[in-house]
Amino acid sequence: MSLASLFTRLRFLMKRRHAGELDDELRFHIDQAIAANRAAGMSPQEARRRALVDFGGIEYAREESARQHPRWLPGTIAQDIRYALRSFRRNPLFALTVIATLALGIGASTAVFSVVDRILFRPLPYAHPDRLVSLGLKHAAEPYEFMMGSFFYDWRDRQTVFTNITAQDAMTRPCDLTERNPLRLNCIQAHGDFLPTLGVAPILGHHFLPGDMLPNAPLTVILSYGLWQSRYNRDPSVLNQLIQIDGAPARVIGILPQEFELPSAQTADVLLPKQVDVAAVRSGNAGETMRAFARLKPGVTIAQARAALQPLFNDSLGIAPAPLRNNIHLQVRGLRDRQMHDILPVARVMLAAVLGLLLIACANVAGLLLTRTAAREREFAVRSALGASRARLLRQSLTESLLLALAAAIVGCAFAEALLRVFIAIAPAGMPFLHRATLDLRILLAALALSIFSGFLCGILPAWERPRAIALAARAPRATAQAALRRALVIAQIACSVLLLSGAALLLRSFRNIEEQDLGWKTGGILIANISLSSQRYNSGQKQMDFFTQTAVALRRLPGVSTVAIADSLPLTEHRHWYSDIAIAGKPPIGSSGDVVSTDSVTPGYFRALDIPILRGRAFTEADADAKDHFLILSSQLAARMFPNEDPIGQRIRPDHDGPYYLVVGIAANVRNGSLTGPNLPEYYRLLRKTPEDWGADQTLIVQSALPP
Numbered sequence: 001m002s003l004a005s006l007f008t009r010l011r012f013l014m015k016r017r018h019a020g021e022l023d024d025e026l027r028f029h030i031d032q033a034i035a036a037n038r039a040a041g042m043s044p045q046e047a048r049r050r051a052l053v054d055f056g057g058i059e060y061a062r063e064e065s066a067r068q069h070p071r072w073l074p075g076t077i078a079q080d081i082r083y084a085l086r087s088f089r090r091n092p093l094f095a096l097t098v099i100a101t102l103a104l105g106i107g108a109s110t111a112v113f114s115v116v117d118r119i120l121f122r123p124l125p126y127a128h129p130d131r132l133v134s135l136g137l138k139h140a141a142e143p144y145e146f147m148m149g150s151f152f153y154d155w156r157d158r159q160t161v162f163t164n165i166t167a168q169d170a171m172t173r174p175c176d177l178t179e180r181n182p183l184r185l186n187c188i189q190a191h192g193d194f195l196p197t198l199g200v201a202p203i204l205g206h207h208f209l210p211g212d213m214l215p216n217a218p219l220t221v222i223l224s225y226g227l228w229q230s231r232y233n234r235d236p237s238v239l240n241q242l243i244q245i246d247g248a249p250a251r252v253i254g255i256l257p258q259e260f261e262l263p264s265a266q267t268a269d270v271l272l273p274k275q276v277d278v279a280a281v282r283s284g285n286a287g288e289t290m291r292a293f294a295r296l297k298p299g300v301t302i303a304q305a306r307a308a309l310q311p312l313f314n315d316s317l318g319i320a321p322a323p324l325r326n327n328i329h330l331q332v333r334g335l336r337d338r339q340m341h342d343i344l345p346v347a348r349v350m351l352a353a354v355l356g357l358l359l360i361a362c363a364n365v366a367g368l369l370l371t372r373t374a375a376r377e378r379e380f381a382v383r384s385a386l387g388a389s390r391a392r393l394l395r396q397s398l399t400e401s402l403l404l405a406l407a408a409a410i411v412g413c414a415f416a417e418a419l420l421r422v423f424i425a426i427a428p429a430g431m432p433f434l435h436r437a438t439l440d441l442r443i444l445l446a447a448l449a450l451s452i453f454s455g456f457l458c459g460i461l462p463a464w465e466r467p468r469a470i471a472l473a474a475r476a477p478r479a480t481a482q483a484a485l486r487r488a489l490v491i492a493q494i495a496c497s498v499l500l501l502s503g504a505a506l507l508l509r510s511f512r513n514i515e516e517q518d519l520g521w522k523t524g525g526i527l528i529a530n531i532s533l534s535s536q537r538y539n540s541g542q543k544q545m546d547f548f549t550q551t552a553v554a555l556r557r558l559p560g561v562s563t564v565a566i567a568d569s570l571p572l573t574e575h576r577h578w579y580s581d582i583a584i585a586g587k588p589p590i591g592s593s594g595d596v597v598s599t600d601s602v603t604p605g606y607f608r609a610l611d612i613p614i615l616r617g618r619a620f621t622e623a624d625a626d627a628k629d630h631f632l633i634l635s636s637q638l639a640a641r642m643f644p645n646e647d648p649i650g651q652r653i654r655p656d657h658d659g660p661y662y663l664v665v666g667i668a669a670n671v672r673n674g675s676l677t678g679p680n681l682p683e684y685y686r687l688l689r690k691t692p693e694d695w696g697a698d699q700t701l702i703v704q705s706a707l708p709p
Helices: 003-039 044-055 058-067 072-090 092-121 149-158 194-198 225-232 278-282 302-319 335-340 343-375 377-385 390-426 441-464 480-516 541-556 622-626 636-642
Strands: 132-139 162-169 173-177 183-190 220-223 242-245 248-255 270-273 289-296 328-334 526-532 561-567 575-578 596-602 614-617 631-635 652-654 662-668 683-687 698-705
Touching: 003 044, 072 092, 072 390, 092 343, 092 390, 092 441, 132 302, 132 335, 149 162, 149 278, 149 289, 149 302, 162 194, 194 289, 220 225, 289 302, 302 328, 328 335, 335 343, 343 390, 343 441, 343 480, 390 441, 541 561, 541 698, 631 636, 636 662, 636 683, 662 683
Parallel strands: 183 270, 220 248, 596 683, 631 662
Antiparallel strands: 132 289, 132 328, 162 183, 162 289, 173 183, 173 242, 220 270, 242 248, 526 698, 561 596, 561 698, 575 596, 614 662, 631 683, 652 662
């Protein structure tokens, strides 16, 4: 005899033994009742009848006794599951249709939730992230708050609502790992208390020490986990070693955690100490712009912190540059709000839309289950007549819908993984946290919760109707209540679908309008390369100019290249300058306006390469590049503002307070420079002459060619 058959026989004998013991006990109680009735003077037949009536029925007593056994509930659930699986096997097309419909809703919901989870719900990778805030000055021309050095040190000493205030550089900068196999990295400088304020500890090594922050101190660095893994194979011996950063020796003192991210949501491979002369910054002899972050004291709210900093902000306005004073305000907000910025409402809309899709799928499945329940009404009526309770029938229906939903969850997770890969592949660069979206355990648990919710939602409506006795007849009348409910579900599906389709149509129309709008410059057939030269190797304007001019000459010799130009920025990424800093020769000062203008420094081929029309005057020429004079081209918008009633050509303009005057030689057409959706900024273009003083280490090469990239 096999072990399986032996186990089956033993289980059967145990059931028979349990049933025999139960029958003996029931017989004992009935015999006692009969004896009591006989003692009361009843006949034997009457005494037995009365005892059975009072007892309530043997089968009912057996069932009630079985309910008290610990194995009753798992046994009935297993029975419901087996019955449901047999039901699906009899009608596989129905089961596959329900699974496919639910899988679409669950898969889409899971994929979108994996993206918005890091934006809306997942805690930031810092200690007590709800107490971290971003603070600084807010100007209309800058999407994020910034901090000036003279403000920062004054506020840090006088504030009372934070445990600490710290800061990092406003932007990361390219840097080179110049040891064997040179590597281009992103570096950023931060104050010594930067990591302790965030509540982050290196997994190896230690934080910056006070001595690391002194001017001209030996350079120390903290490496990101990604650089430590890819470059040094997670070798712990890299600690205290000297590596070459931009040709200078730097000692590695720590390794950041794998999940670490800058509070500014930027990406950096190396963290450097902010070596600054605080006394010079306080006195105004050294400028410094940074991003500031702080940790609230326990019990202090963001509103209270903002109110406490307002007097410090008002005091600092007296030393602020004139264009800033009337155009900035204090900004204090939570770190999540700062990181996500305008992504938060988009994430909420995406989540609401995909939940709407899930509800449509659930309504569709509920309609299918209602139709199936109507076809099985006679079956449920028979089961009810045989003693099945309302709760048992309800549980059976919910079991079927939950099984379908769990099967849909498995298919939906596979669909979500594929959909997530598509999201990552087609998404434009710069989408925050999208590259980190994965189907981890947290997301899978969310998918499981969605499937249970979907199964319950789909199954509760069909299971709620009580079986009717008339369904036992050979021809039962049509269930008008179910028909009305099915019509209501169809109406709800159509309403939600129209809402989602309308939103999608509007979104596509907006996207098409953005794609088809006139940028004012050509994008097709244009290749660009952003180059940042090493400050160690190219440490003079002459070396920087020679590199870029020689590179441009070499590129022009390539077959298929028609135009090569160089600029320090491109449209939509230009530098900003205060409009009030501009002076016009022979005219009074413009005044302390808080407006900004966009500015580029370009070589003569810039307008030809990007096909930007020159409306009046002329473009820059190679002869201009060899001249000693300075030349300027204004955008049509800036020319109309500065010279509303006279000819701008031939005017002399000084863009900077202490700079030279530039001769205006042309008026260019306006181009998109603020954003694709916002207003354009006034703009001027400076000529990059063949003079070292005009050049810098960061330039962009622009190549016009009909060849593929």
